């Protein structure tokens with residue numbers, strides 16, 4: 493909370509669904525339900541500490557599925573701060589839990605942004621992973637959320653059980669078609685006590701390796717890059733001790749986004765290089781200021797990849813270059 497917007501995690505205890513990847517307590521690190529008093533304290537502290545307008549977020553579960561009285565009590569607690577340091581409220585929920593009546597209610601309580609856990613746009617993948625909603629539910633919910641004038645966020649999970657790389661690309665394109673304002677990309681991780689863990693232990697599910705997860709996520713970021721109005725606001729789960737304690741397998745890294753951004757830069761540079769003969773040459777690329785370490789990659793892996801192709805990588809920083817978009821200047 494200290495560095496960003498104030499956020500409270502509201503687990504959906506007693507959720508009737510059994511999503512293959514879900515262990516909310518591990519993801520949120522929260523053991524109890526927040527009380528309205530927690531909302532007031534958080535808002536008060538955030539406003540005093542930050543001194544600028546902030547967005548309050550309720551994350552961690554299916555916000556619109558929780559007990560209605562409890563939901564209202566949390567939103568009510570935030571009301572005195574709206575327009576007095578808190579600019580709006582962001583919630584995340586399931587695509588099949590945003591009917592018109594609920595959206596009207598959220599609108600009157602200062603909610604400004606709604607994120608939908610879409611996860612996949614393949615019905616087969618959704619079904620295999622126990623989501624209990626269809627791709628059509630996502631598209632229709634997205635339309636409704638936008639129709640009510642909320643900022644729309646969509647969350648995607650890569651590498652779910654049954655999701656080949658091509659399925660994730662299809663999902664990315666289908667999510668782009670929903671015209672969200674923001675997206676969050678999460679690689680599927682195997683947490684203790686989840687359906688994925690059981691399937692993995694039975695040999696029925698193989699999680700992505702870190703390398704595969706980074707590569708696939710970077711390609712999906714490239715697809716979202718074709719829709720410049722869509723902001724990618726998170727890549728990879730927020731690292732926490734409780735998450736790490738529950739983690740059994742999967743592409744987890746505390747700096748997952750940085751790894752993906754490095755991979756994306758390499759991908760974009762290699763695309764410009766094409767089939768050019770690199771042996772004994774120097775590849776010179778221009779990048780945005782401050783992106784040298786991303787361009788070189790973790791432990792210089794991108795530079796090593798160019799070297800593996802027989803060339804040396806030379807990088808120059810150029811003011812005004814768009815982020816994560818290296819420009820091939822020369823191969824000499």
Ligand code: SF4
Nearest residue numbers: 504507509510511514
């Ligand atoms: S991810 Fe699935 S199982 Fe977990 S709280 Fe949300 S709907 Fe329920």
